[in-house]
Amino acid sequence: MDRLQSHLFVLLVFATLFTRGQPSPQQGTEKWSYVTVRDGAHMFWWLYYADSPSADYKDLPLVMWLQGGPGGSGTGFGNFEEIGPLDRDLNPRNTTWVQSASVLFVDNPVGTGFSYTDRDDAFATNVSTVASDMLVLLRNFFTKMEDFQVGYTVRLNRAEKLCFYRPFYIFSESYGGKMAAAISLQLTKAIAKGSIKCNFAGVALGDSWISPLVPAGRPGLAEVNAVAQEVQDAVENGHFLKATELWSVAESVVERNTNNVNFYNILTQDTDEAVRLRPGDDFISLQFHRHVRRLHKQSLDELMNGPIRKKLGQIPDNVTWGGQSQDVFRSMAGDFMRPVVDIVDQLLSAGVNVTVYNGQLDLIVDTVGQEQWVKTLKWEGLPYFNQLRWTPLDDPASPGATGAFYKTYKNFCFFWILKAGHMIPSDQGAMALQMLQMITQQQTS
Known part of the structure; x- marks a missing residue:
């Protein structure tokens, strides 16, 4: 394609975008809006209705996607880099999740992406507040979007039976998994009380920051192990902000000993501009540039x-997309290293369907580390789960080759995705789509 053809194609895609989204977001295949979740705190959501050649959107699930960071934008990175209908260059994505589900992107916590706060004290400082904010958004969403609520009533043999449709799942990545766990627990309680009407069907924790201590201690170098022990001591003594600072030191040691390995895919070096402390910076600024700024690359920033x-x-x-993201990260720093394994235990005990999925090549949240915290669960089904053999899955993009392993028992499932790093849908889009279909109990092609 020559330069003129390329420009014409981009203009055509832009025209499609505007046709679908303008003049009113309440028409067509997309909707978006703001919800004021607290005084001075405004959260943005963007919904794509399922677009399947074989099923109506009413017959397919609703999936909410939560990005990591904290401060990474789902409406930006998750949408255009991972699972949305168009990629960052506005080309159609063959492995978009929209072909199998309606997808709800939320810029969470407040201050992330297009979400924003009116003042500095309105940022969330812990996952409890993050979850409370999300419940306000979900209550607003399901109230206004009645076709995604609890379903319809039919009569069978003179008995009235309430039927449910459009199950709702929460999928997440990285720190988004920690937030998803807390949100899922609060949502389960809200549904039981009747304050939110939706058919919550499960949560999927992707490369998730559930137990930071385990990934922090994985590298085998003595120098890294020494600082990892300091991280562990800080966490065990409840000094979570200090643990975040020490974790930053540990990452610097890993970089120094590996010639800047890419924390998000161990087969590559980090090709981004070298990240190091500059005069006036602190460790939080360093960590923000390592783990959130990479989600706001210039091309994506210009698009958004x-x-x-x-x-x-x-x-x-x-409001600038991503303009408050560093403030989000800084505000959450004191809660960053706090583990939430106990929340996962509560979800399993409550009967919530929980899936853990991880990329084989991820270092920042490595699969072996995920398996380690899973083994600490108090869930009664764990002994049976541990005895199961891993089941291989063919890679849909490479027939005959293994693309993943998984095992499942009752309401818990674990996927180990091969040839994928931290951002699984970016690395293995076809395998990620098949996983989505399996989790939501759809037939795969």
Whole structure:
């Protein structure tokens, strides 16, 4: 494709974007809006209705995607880099999750992506507040979007039976998994009380920051182990902000000993501009640039603050996509290293379907580390789960080759995705899509 053809193609895609999203977001295959979740705290969501050639969206599940960071944007990175209908260059994505589910992207916590706060004290400082904020958004969403609520009533043999449709799943990545666990627990309680009407069917924790101590201690170098022990001591003594600082030191030691291995895929070096402390910076700034700024690359930043902002039409003039993300990370730093394995235990005990999935090549949240914290669960089904053999799955993109292993028992499932790093849908899109279909109990092609 020559340069002129390329420009014409981009213009055609932009025209499609505007046709689908304008003039009213309440028409067509997408919807988006803001919800004020607290005084001075405004959260943005963007919904794509399922677009399947073989099923109506009413017959397919609703999936909410939560990005990591904290401070990474689901409407940006998750949407255009991983699972949305278009990629960052606005080309159609063959492995988009929209072909199998309606997908709800939420910029979470407040201050992430297009979400924003009116003042500095409105940022969330822990996952409890993150979960409370999300429940406000979900209550608003399901109230307004009645076709995603609890279903309809039919009569069978003179008896009235309530039927459910459009199950709701929460999928997540990285720190988003920690938030997803807390949100799922609060949502389960809210549904039981009747304060939210939805058919919550399960949560999937992808390369998730559930137990930071385990990934922090994995590298085998003596120098790394020494600082990892300091991280562990800080966590065990409840000094979580200090643990975050020491974790930053541990990562610097790993980089120094590996010639800048890419924490998100161990087969590659980190090709981004070298990240190091500059005069006036602190360790939180360093960690933000390591783990959140990479989700806001210039090309994506230009897309979101240019044509996408114009398409959406309701972003306040003083709000820049990603403009408050460092404030989000800084505000959550004191809670960053706090583990939430106990929340996963509570979800399993409550009967919630929980899936853990991880990329084989991930270092920042490695699969072996995930298996280690899983083995600490108090869930009564764990002894049976541990005895199961891993079941191989063919890679849909490479027939005859193994693409993943998984095992499942009752309401717990674990996927180990091969040839994938931290961002599984980016590395192994076809395998990630098949996993989605399996989790939501659909037939795979």
